[in-house]
Amino acid sequence: MRSHHRRAFLQGLGASVGAGFLFTPFLDSIAQAAPGKKPKRLLLFCTMGTATQIWKPASVAGETPTFSEATSPLAAVKQHVVLVDGLPSGNPGNNHGAPDSLTGLGFSDPARLLSVDQFIADKLVAGGTTTLIPSLLLGAESTVNGGRSPYYRADNLPTIASPKSAYSTLFGSAIPSNTSSDDVLRRRRSVLDNLKSEIATLKGNLGLEQKYKLDLHLESIRQIETRLSNASSGEGGACSAPTTPAGDPSNPLEANLLHMDLLVGAFACDITRVAAIQWGSDQAMNVELPDIGLRGEEHGTMIHTGAPAHLDLIKLEKWLAQRFVDLITKLKAIPEADGSGTLFDNTLIAWCRDMGDSPNHNMNEMKFVLASGEGGYLKTSPGGRYVRSNERHERVLLSLCDAMGVTSFSGFGDPNLQAKSPLPGLAAS
Structure with missing residues (x-):
C-alpha cells in the first residue's frame, strides 16, 4: 500500500466519524507539513473604526511599539500581539x-x-472539518440604528444578539434529549476505541519508523480517553458548558461579556472552528460603563465629538482592548483535549474594524490587532510587533485564510487585486 493511499484512507476514516482532528499528529508525522504552526480556530473581534491619532503607538523602535493609552492593555500580552x-x-x-x-x-x-x-x-467544511456550527456569529446590537454587521453571504448576516438564545443554540442541543453526560462519554470512548482498532490494522503495511509513530499516536488517543474520564468525574477536561445566562442584559456590553464566555465554551467543545464577536453595529454602539465613568453612543458622541483629544473614545478603546486581553486569558486557561497546549495556542485572534479613521470617514489606514499563541502562526516578538504597510488591507484577510490552511483564494475578495496573496511578514517562518 502506497503512503498517499494510507493517508487518504485515514483522512476518510477521520471525516466519517467527525473526529478527524485526532489524526492530525499522526498524519503530519508521515506527510511533510507546511512551515509554521496552523491554528485550528479563527476568532474575529469586530468593532467600529477608531481615530488614528489615539490608536497608533506612542513610539516605535524597529518593530517594537510603545502602546498608546487606548491600546495600553495589550502590553500585558505583547509577546503574542502584532499591530x-x-x-x-x-x-x-x-x-x-x-x-x-x-x-x-x-x-x-x-x-x-x-x-x-x-x-x-x-x-473547512469542503475539506472535511465537521462541526455543529461552521461559523458562529455572536454580538448584541449588531444592527442597532439601522446599521450592519461586517459579515456577508451576498446579504448582510446578523449575529445572535441574545446570550440566552446563543446558549440554547450552542449547548441546549449539544446533548440529545434523554441522554446523560455518561452516555455521551461512552459514545466518545467507543469512537476512540474504533479508531484504535482501525488504525492498528495498518501496522502490517507500515515500516518500522512509521509503526513507531503510529504507536505514539495511539498513545495520544489513550491520553484523550483519560481526559474524557476526568471530565466526567469532575477532575478536569476542556469541554464544559458555561453557566446558563440568567437573562439577557439590557446593557449590550454586559450581554457581550456573556457572549465571550459562550464563544470560549464553543471552542472548548469543538462546536465551531470559526467565530466572531461583534461590538455594536457600523452605525452605533450604546455604551454604559459606570465603573469608568463612560456613557453615550460610540458613533455620535465619541467618534465624531471630542476631537482632537477624543478622551471618551480613548476610555472606550482601552476598555475594548482589555476585553481582547480577557479573551486571550480565557483561552489560555483551557487545555486542548488532545494535549496540544491550550485553546489559545491553537487559535488566531483578529481585531477587525469597519474603517481605519472613523472621524474622517476614511477607509485608508485600516488597522488590525492580531494575536496567536506560543509558536503559533504569527511572527511575534517579546516586546510586541508593529507592522506598517501600504498594501491593500485584503491581504491581511488572505493571511487569515492562509493561517487556517486555505491557500486557494478563488471566489474571495477583489478579483482585480494584483497581489492576491497573504501580507508578507506576518507569518512565522
Missing part, C-alpha cells in the same frame, strides 16, 4: 456600513459579497 496599520482599502470612500472590511469588496458587486469568516468556514 498592523496603514493599509488602504480598495474602496476608501465607502464610509460606515461598507462591506469592504471583511469582504475586500465595496457595494459595486453585491452578489460576490462573502466575508472572510464565511469563506474560511466553507473551505
